[in-house]
Amino acid sequence: MDDPAILRAYLISLGIGLLIGVERERADAGSAGLRSFALIALSGTTAAWLARESGTPWLLPVALLGVVALWLAADLRDPEHARDPGTTTGIAFVLCFLLGAMLVYHATYIAVAIAVVVTLLLYFKTELHGITHRLTREELLSFLQFAVLAFVALPLLPDRGFGPFAAVNPARVGQFAVLICAMNLCGYAALRLFDDHRAVAITGLLGGLVSSTATTLALSRQTRGAGVPPELAALGILLANQTVLLRLAVLAGIAAPAILPSLLPVIAGGLAGGLIAPLWLWRRLPAEQPEVAMSVTNPAELKAALGFAALFALVLVVTAAAHHSFGTGGLYAVAAISGLTDVDAITLSTLRLFGGGQVAAATALGVVLTAFGANLIFKLGLVAGIGGRTAARHVALGYLLSMAGLLVGGLLPVRPA
Template structure:
């Protein structure tokens, strides 16, 4: 390990301490494992893994036995059958062993330990969220898990020559990735409630679907003229939040492309914020705006996105080979009219494999983002009011123009 053993052991103790403190804070009545016991258990796991790795299975059995005895005693004395602390105790032992196993194990132990503590601390919020889920949302979540965990391993790992060398596993992995981003945004929206301030509505709506948010805000403005200004701001925020999705997709697919893309995207965002502050400086107050965004995972839309993504990927590679940057930009414009995710991931992947240059990939992504931003203007004019259209066209028009300027210059 690159990290000194003594440091890894103390990190393990720290993980146990944090989880132990949380357990005492959340369950002060019957903490059979708390701020003293859990650090010791984590340290025990770390030392056994470091010095007696062959004895680790025996240590697991020993700790498991102690947990069983403590749990049975708790149930007998209090009648509480909750197993959260028992499970947290076993996980703490595992995290301690991971901390001294390897550098990767140490990093993973820190991340998982933090996540575990967060899950334990947010008990009430998680239960409230679960209570708000309806049957349709539960079915959607199950479908997503089936797609993510079952379909992907069944796809062929080799490229399909008849489909232009397409890698079906990569295509489906990106379908799951894009759907996962939208699902995460939807979960956040459910956690904060169905009606929130316009800033939160715009930001979360942009993570789920900036186009759907624009449509929803247009309908809000049509129903109530007094909300025109707030709906305009929410639409702009959603459009700018779309840039976060773009950067996340680039970072995951091709980290080397992140810096070239982040410069123009940040420029577009900053200009959008400044122009929006000037355009909406006279608007005061706030109002709860319902985004009315449904992001229930559906298999057919996911399949359609996969097909569209595959077409964009193949078309980008073919037109790039035939026409160079002009061919890539042509695909970016068409794709930007429909979906920004497909072209972003496609160009990031082609740049990673060396099929197109970094400059061409950056230009194509920024051009597609500009076109997709202009689409929001058309959506607002089509589904909203003229007043809303006028409040949006200035800000998003400037943002789109800045993006095109980056590509041209």
């Protein structure tokens, strides 16, 4: 490495050490604090640089063993100040050294990202312990099942087409099933952080990550049984719908990034139009709002993951057959039917056709919007039938504004990527 490059590595190393060291200093972690972690990160960078320049790779592990021995000796020599002799600070100590060493090997972004994650894990110790204690045995089992699916079963699936039109690729089906479950799981975990009762706005936003239909159903019921005002329920339902649009953007970015230049203006228009009614309802709400309880199914359950995989495989076959037999019109028909209950499956199957060059971007957008519109009609029916006419009127206005925003966004000129 030339002088400017090694100087940059040392500066970043110092920053990493100070970042982790500040947190350990705040936590009163014994003999290892701000200066110790800054020095250990610089030591890692120095050891890696010397090992690389001198051609002696064994120097790096020897230096690591040396600094660990010095840290242990300091705690043994002054046990009264070794207030945190546990493994957490020790592991952070070793990681800090290794992160400093990684900078010499041009892994700057990875090293900085890991340093930020390590600091967050150390800082949120109390909150993380609280989360684990609130998880039930069934939830932990579901998370383990999800981990087995994602990291054990998924790599074993064959990566080739099966069935009619070779539409079902088990590896792709598994990847998208895991992706959807992971997104739903993030929303479920966020909901669990707010205990059993949450403000309606938070319920809508986070509930939409898990299931906008389930959120709509729960809030509609509570306008009758729990005394939640229709305007308040409508606010949560409309915010859940906004979350669905954000989900679609994320799915497109992962499954077919090439469609983003055409999709993002549409999503932006839908979000802009869809926020008008929630903001208007929010301004009309009283300062004191009733709490809302919502029970959602853990999306990490094995049954949920396999259920989506089966649905996605079925939609893949149906969309391939419809496109082959009826062209674009067949895709719109499938979107209108499947979108009533689930938007993710038809969205992913359409993006797959777009990625394979079988449909144009305009067609893919039209199919996704058709599914989204069908889903809105279905949820509006739930609100009208369960939540009453007042809630349905507010929700209908918000849905119309959102669809209008989507259409306006679709009419905007798109610059080629």
